[in-house]
Amino acid sequence: MRIVVDFDLCESNAVCMNIAPEVFEVRDDDFLYVLDENPPEESRPKMEEAVRRCPKQAISIED
Amino acid sequence: MQSIVVVGASLAGCRAAEALREEGFDGRVVLIGDEAHRPYDRPPLSKQVLAGTWSTDRIELPAAGADLDLEWRLGTRATGLDLAARRVALDTGEDLAFDGLVIATGATPRTVPVPDGMAGVHTLRTLDDCLALRADLERRPGRVVVVGAGFIGAEVAATCRERGAPVTMVEALPAPLARVLGEVIGGTCADLHRDHGVDVRTGVGVAGLAGGSRVEQVQLDNGSAVDADVVVVGVGVTPLTGWLEGSGLTLEDGVVCDETCLAAPGVVAAGDVARWPNPTFGQMMRVEHWDNALDQGAHAARTLLAGDGGGTAYAPVPWFWSDQYDRKLQLAGRPGPGDEVRVVLGSLEERRFVALFGRGGRVVAAFGMNRPAPIMRYRSRIAEGLEWDLALSEAAAEAKAG
Numbered sequence: 093m094r095i096v097v098d099f100d101l102c103e104s105n106a107v108c109m110n111i112a113p114e115v116f117e118v119r120d121d122d123f124l125y126v127l128d129e130n131p132p133e134e135s136r137p138k139m140e141e142a143v144r145r146c147p148k149q150a151i152s153i154e155d
Numbered sequence: 156m157q158s159i160v161v162v163g164a165s166l167a168g169c170r171a172a173e174a175l176r177e178e179g180f181d182g183r184v185v186l187i188g189d190e191a192h193r194p195y196d197r198p199p200l201s202k203q204v205l206a207g208t209w210s211t212d213r214i215e216l217p218a219a220g221a222d223l224d225l226e227w228r229l230g231t232r233a234t235g236l237d238l239a240a241r242r243v244a245l246d247t248g249e250d251l252a253f254d255g256l257v258i259a260t261g262a263t264p265r266t267v268p269v270p271d272g273m274a275g276v277h278t279l280r281t282l283d284d285c286l287a288l289r290a291d292l293e294r295r296p297g298r299v300v301v302v303g304a305g306f307i308g309a310e311v312a313a314t315c316r317e318r319g320a321p322v323t324m325v326e327a328l329p330a331p332l333a334r335v336l337g338e339v340i341g342g343t344c345a346d347l348h349r350d351h352g353v354d355v356r357t358g359v360g361v362a363g364l365a366g367g368s369r370v371e372q373v374q375l376d377n378g379s380a381v382d383a384d385v386v387v388v389g390v391g392v393t394p395l396t397g398w399l400e401g402s403g404l405t406l407e408d409g410v411v412c413d414e415t416c417l418a419a420p421g422v423v424a425a426g427d428v429a430r431w432p433n434p435t436f437g438q439m440m441r442v443e444h445w446d447n448a449l450d451q452g453a454h455a456a457r458t459l460l461a462g463d464g465g466g467t468a469y470a471p472v473p474w475f476w477s478d479q480y481d482r483k484l485q486l487a488g489r490p491g492p493g494d495e496v497r498v499v500l501g502s503l504e505e506r507r508f509v510a511l512f513g514r515g516g517r518v519v520a521a522f523g524m525n526r527p528a529p530i531m532r533y534r535s536r537i538a539e540g541l542e543w544d545l546a547l548s549e550a551a552a553e554a555k556a557g
Contacts, residue, residue: 103483105476106527107446110535118528122483144217147198147445147476 093136094154095129101150108142108151116142156254156421157182159459160243162233162398163259164188165197166445167426169218170452171257176223177453178460184225185251187243191230192282193219198445200285201310202478206317207289211282233260236402238419255459258399258410258424259452262392262443267302267361275370276386279307288387296320297384300373302361304331306477306484308389309344312353313479315387322353323381325373327360335486336522337496340510343503343524344484350506351480356381392443394428409441415466416455423455435470435538436489436519444475472538474530482506485527487534488520495543499550500529509533511550513543 095115104124108116112135117125131139136153143151159175161168164186172184188194194216203209218225228245235244242250264278275295277288292299292315299315301308304326312324328334330341331348345355356375364386365372374380394409404418405411409430412418416431424431426448430441442451450471458466477484490496490512501508501524509529512520518541521533533541 103476103478104527105483105485106531109528110531118531120528122525122527145446145449149196149217 093131093133093139095126095131095139096152096154097124097126098150098152099124101148103148103150105147107145107147111142111145112138115139156180156460158253159184159255159257160251160253161186161257161259162243163257163261163426163428164190164194164227164229165259165261165426165448166194166216167261167428167448167452167455168257168259169194169216170449171259171423171425171456172225173218173221173223174453174456175460178457180460182254184223185228185253186225187228187231187233187245187251189230189232190281190283193229195219195282196445197280200282201279201307202314204282204285205279205289205292205311205314207293211286214282233398236399236404238403238422241421254421256422257452257455257459258418258422258428259426259448259455260395260398260428262394262427264388264392265390266388267364267390269364270366272368273364273366273370274368275366275384276364276388278388279311280392288385291385292318292320295384298323298382300325300381300383300386301389302373302386303389303391304328304345304348304355304357305389305391306332306475308387309348309479310477311387311389312348313351316348316351316353317480320385322348323373323383324348324353324355325359325361325375325381326355326357329358331355331357334492335490336510337490337494337512339496339503340522343506346503347479347482347506347524354381392427394430394441396428411439414468414470415458415461416451416469417458417463417466420463421459423459425451425455429455431469433470433489434468435472438489440473440489442473444473446474447471470538472534474534476527482524483527484522484524485530486520486522487530488512488518488537490520490522494519497547499547500526500554511543511546513546516543517541518543518546
């Protein structure tokens with residue numbers, strides 16, 4: 093599983109960070125950083141929640 | 156339960172339908188939506204779609220294209236509910252039987268009285284509203300008057316400024332959002348618009364609209380008037396419960412539910428239309444945010460499938476965002492009149508800050524401008540019951556540590 097963020101869409105709302113801080117981090121510069129582009133399979137439900145709850149639909153999962 | 160009818164095909168209704176399938180419900184799911192368009196996301200309507208930078212096909216909701224075996228009845232309005240017979244009446248003359256019902260009819264904008272036949276006065280809720288406003292702005296690139304400095308009004312003002320139009324924003328309260336954020340933080344929201352050249356007039360109401368076949372002037376209740384080519388009214392919304400009058404459901408500024416979102420046996424409500432007691436805050440609330448429509452839609456669906464009495468409490472810390480110019484405004488929690496307000500990070504002057512709202516020894520809300528990550532952290536901690544004194548001392552220590 094690979095996490096892909098469309099940074100043209102991302103507006104750093106930080107919703108994903110709240111769901112999975114081990115994968116997503118919005119830093120003090122207000123930009124999102126993906127800490128782990130290939131999170132373990134057991135985190136899939138969390139990743140799906142991050143995809144769904146992103147207000148900009150900027151996150152996708154590639155298998 | 157074999158058949159579930161979802162009335163309302165916007166975010167809450169679509170999310171409810173998705174959640175029914177995720178939870179394994181394999182019966183009939185019918186979605187009724189009064190708009191003819193396929194379900195779409197509303198936040199871009201006051202921003203990218205109004206600006207013309209996004210085409211409308213970019214805002215379709217995932218449920219619209221998903222293979223979920225949903226029966227769509229778009230362009231169809233529910234007109235009545237018979238709880239005893241368990242049927243929903245439609246404006247087509249049909250009525251639909253259901254075992255379970257999800258009420259997600261949302262809300263409709265309030266407006267000011269518009270003289271008969273006067274064009275150029277808009278509200279913004281639907282895609283059609285957005286396209287009509289955009290077309291008017293393109294045909295008449297002139298002076299825009301925004302009535303109401305709430306979040307919709309403020310976003311429209313920002314988008315119109317970015318389109319190059321001169322904008323006047325009129326707000327009856329002493330400051331924008333004063334009832335939600337207080338006058339100091341609300342004043343900063345006004346200043347943000349002044350920074351970008353908006354003529355912000357607060358503490359003054361609208362007395363009437365003047366003009367002929369088109370609006371020409373907005374008359375204010377202090378005797379002054381503002382010339383206008385296009386007027387946008389953003390003075391809040393009213394939950395759409397008219398079709399439920401006389402149904403036996405309790406209607407009080409929304410459909411009143413229990414803490415699981417259950418309004419009656421086998422009937423749940425979600426999104427802008429639902430009022431429920433939120434145990435996190437110990438108060439009844441109705442929340443008009445995107446994020447709530449998403450979460451409450453799913454929660455209500457699970458309550459419905461759990462059977463009467465089997466649901467769990469819906470206890471979120473409400474959160475929303477608003478994009479205005481290059482600023483991101485975010486609010487987590489539920490501020491109220493009389494809350495103590497303290498800026499704990501950044502400053503109002505740099506328009507980059509976090510303000511906390513305290514009541515009864517707890518932090519009840521955090522509002523930020525361009526501080527998304529701290530707001531999200533506060534959101535989690537408000538859910539855990541963050542104490543006011545602790546929050547202030549932690550913030551002071553962090554500021555000292557730099």
